[in-house]
Amino acid sequence: MAHYKLILAYEGTAYAGFQRQAHKVTVQGTVEDALRKLGWQGRAIMASGRTDSGVHALGQVISFNFDWKHGTTKLVKALNANLPSDISAQHAMEVPWAFHPRYDALRREYRYRLYFQPERDPLRDAFAWRLNRAPNLSLMNEAASLMLGSHDFRGFGRALKEDGSTTREIFEVDWKSAGDEQHFTIIGNAFLYHMVRRIVYVLVKLGLEELPVEIVKKGLTEGETGIVSLAPARGLCLMQVEYPESVFSENLKVD
Amino acid sequence: MAHYKLILAYEGTAYAGFQRQAHKVTVQGTVEDALRKLGWQGRAIMASGRTDSGVHALGQVISFNFDWKHGTTKLVKALNANLPSDISAQHAMEVPWAFHPRYDALRREYRYRLYFQPERDPLRDAFAWRLNRAPNLSLMNEAASLMLGSHDFRGFGRALKEDGSTTREIFEVDWKSAGDEQHFTIIGNAFLYHMVRRIVYVLVKLGLEELPVEIVKKGLTEGETGIVSLAPARGLCLMQVEYPESVFSENLKVD
Structure with a gap:
């Protein structure tokens, strides 16, 4: 065994x-x-x-x-x-x-894909959120950067266990163009239930100028954004999970 | 109506x-x-x-x-x-x-996608042919360029109707890197049954140095390559079909 x-x-x-x-x-x-x-x-x-x-x-x-x-x-x-x-x-x-x-996980990396077309593309619709127009990347990056570091994210998701901590640390956030798509990368120590999809939803609405940038500050300081919608699940992908090298370096054979 | x-x-x-x-x-x-x-x-x-x-x-x-x-x-x-x-x-x-x-179609454009990984990637395996290693792009482009122009392609496919012509004109061929993939574009006036998938199979085997470049010359001059295998259907996509502007410019309303 x-x-x-x-x-x-x-x-x-x-x-x-x-x-x-x-x-x-x-x-x-x-x-x-x-x-x-x-x-x-x-x-x-x-x-x-x-x-x-x-x-x-x-x-x-x-x-x-x-x-x-x-x-x-x-x-x-x-x-x-x-x-x-x-x-x-x-x-x-x-x-x-x-x-x-x-x-043992130290860092979890998620990617979210957006694509822009008037009608769905059957070759990527299962893997990306279709929008009619591209949101503003600078606005989304500006708002996303407010999330860097340790914050109470209860305004953007809920703990898996009742009374569990809602503090999480975000190491990297990045929105970028990728061909005719936009991709969001977010790396954190761990994520609350629905947290990435709610963050993406808020950032996209910000980028479309349908929500003010201040809503992210409000969410982080007051623990409440008033937003209950989520970005569609199909745009989200768990890219990788990182572990400290030390957990693999113990002697495997102890007998 | x-x-x-x-x-x-x-x-x-x-x-x-x-x-x-x-x-x-x-x-x-x-x-x-x-x-x-x-x-x-x-x-x-x-x-x-x-x-x-x-x-x-x-x-x-x-x-x-x-x-x-x-x-x-x-x-x-x-x-x-x-x-x-x-x-x-x-x-x-x-x-x-x-x-x-x-x-009325003048030009048909197909794209074929290859990706390289030891195990299948469930997010793109329905859209691309998985290979363990990348074929040589120069070899594939060199061989593909022999197909440019009008040729009898009966060595690479068959006519849809019995006794139908097997001559087709190829306008563009191009293999290129695309991130960690390779994409083949081929544009022709029309294609024989299975022609694109057989061409891709032969070019990929050439690029992997499992077939000599001469087999393409042989196929074009003798109408026979001896190859019956096809590249998998899932890597192929009909990108666009082009028509002469004149077919759209007649008066639509004739009454």
Whole structure:
């Protein structure tokens, strides 16, 4: 038996989110089913965090204990042979028993895509939010930069546990043009429930000059913006989760 | 009653190709169903050409006669309200009765996408061919340039009708890097059945140095390459179809 960290990519469109649910098809349930076909007998995999229904990932991190004799390259190939085409194992490594993809995570990076067309583009509509016109990048970057550092983000999302802390630290924010699209990158230590989608919604409305920049200041100081709308899930992608090198450098073999 | 030209975009993944078939879901059948919900009573729409199962389009052109009183902008909106999310009307215009999207077409532009990763990327695997390593762009461009001009392409595809001509004219070919992908653009007056996918397969194998450049010369002069494989349909997209301005400039109202 060993403990594996595995990087997972998925298109979230067809799934009721990451987390396993009794009567719904979820990413976690589908991955666990594929692992069981390889002989895994564990109860549940662990993950860096949950993603909402329709949200994608290129760098979701999961971990699980598994008695697998054939090496990590063959583990990735065997899993992919048993996963549907909208989920894919990217890379696996053996890690110390103490590794936990959620509690050990230092930084989480999300990307949000916007595209601009009068009618939907079927080749990217599952991966980006369609708008009729492009919001102002400078306005969005100016407002986003107010979020850098540690703040109480309860005005932009809620804690996963009742009475959980709503303070989060944001390390990087960046809106940029990418061909005929705009992409937003946000990197933080962790995010509240719906936090990235609500931030994107507020910033886009700011960029379209339908909301004043002051609403971000208000949200950060008063914990309330009055905005309940969210940017669509399909524009969001979990890009990567970073860990301190030290969690991987313990001796793997202790016997 | 008027004659409409309409630009259609679709993700081909879920469809048994463009052309209507009795017991299969096709793009044509789905668009005709949507038109009928708006009151259309025609027998069939016309198209610039058929696309294979899994092939996408951003600029497929269709035409149909329709007694529609509300203008072309509302026609596009009404169709999109009745089409599934993987098909979308982009633009409509009223055209002369004589316009035919296939026979009047001057140039057809296709794009083929390659991406390079050891395991599939679920966010683009439906739209691009995954390879483990990148083929040599210079080799591919050198070989592709041999195809420019008028040639008998029977070594790279077959005529749609038995005894149909297999001569086609190629106006532009170009392989280029696009981020971590490579994209091939090919523009010709028309294409044989499977021609673009067979050309891409041969060029990619050339670029990977698994086939000699001479095979393209052989195909063009002897009408035979010995290659029967095709690049996967999912990497291919019909980008646009161009018409001479004159077909649109006749007086629309003749009464």
